[in-house]
Amino acid sequence: MRDQVKTPYGGAVPDTPDPISEAHRQWSARWPEHADRMAAVTSVMRAQQLLLSRIEAVLKPHGLTFAAYEALRLLAFTRTGTMPMGKMGTRLMVHPASVTNVIGRLERRGLVGRAPSPDDRRVVLATITPAGRDLAEEATAALNDAAFGIAALPAERAAEITAALRAVRISVGELSDDQ
Template sequence: MSAEQDPIEFTREHWADQDQPGAEYFAAMGALMRTHQLMINELDRELKAHNLSRTAFLLMATLLISREHTRPLGQLSRHLLVHPTTITLVVDQLAARELVHRRPHPTDRRTVLATLTEEGLRAVTKAAESLAAARFGLTSVNEPLARRLSAVLGEVRTKMDDAP
């Protein structure tokens, strides 16, 4: 592979040359995975300065945009596509830092709610400002391209039954 050649195109070509199945899908998977890795590396770098993990930030961001900054832990798990045990662990860690308050649901004893505290609101807002300055990991990507990317991935997610 030459220094100028895209590693995804190199892989696609060689996959097809080896008569392996689904070269275009293999390349699309590789492109998504590489992009994801580049993004999370940048997100993690930015979030480290705020002493937050990606899951903690996404959980707090979900609470930020939720009514009354509150959600049941089960909803957080489903929304973030994270195992319930992980949500419980992250909520406990954030509660220990007084960024999230954990309390029982007022009418359903089986449900536990997580609520963003005032300190949590300040922390997630500050982290979001840092991430926005870093274009949420999409460094060097302009807004029109980000919009196109969201649209294309929206189409893919619809085909995969993740979006209406």
């Protein structure tokens, strides 16, 4: 038996040839002026689902979810291995409660430590442990080896995606036009 990847559900296969083209066609029939945006949004949703499921499949053997990996990597990338919880939320662009949550789980596994800041006692500092660093290293290598689930996608195509989606981030106001 080949090493058949256990696809998490993102791997579900639709029953029509291309559900997105099909949806676009249906939408065009009634609201032609919105069909392209609808298709773009649907494409993003589907791509995210596919990519996330592949990435989680790579991380799973290391005992990490994507959210956990991101938190760990963020800490591993800082010089001191320490960062205030709040700042982690901003960097990762997630809700503060989610940070509390992930760090809690990482802490229980001894991958991260937690301590009040000496400067401002409202602040809690998360610190990566040596074990956490090792795991982050390991997981990052795995993701690189797997080329983030899109080994078959040429780098130029990847760059096109980043460029095309920058337009979304601009239109939504996350980015200004000139970055």
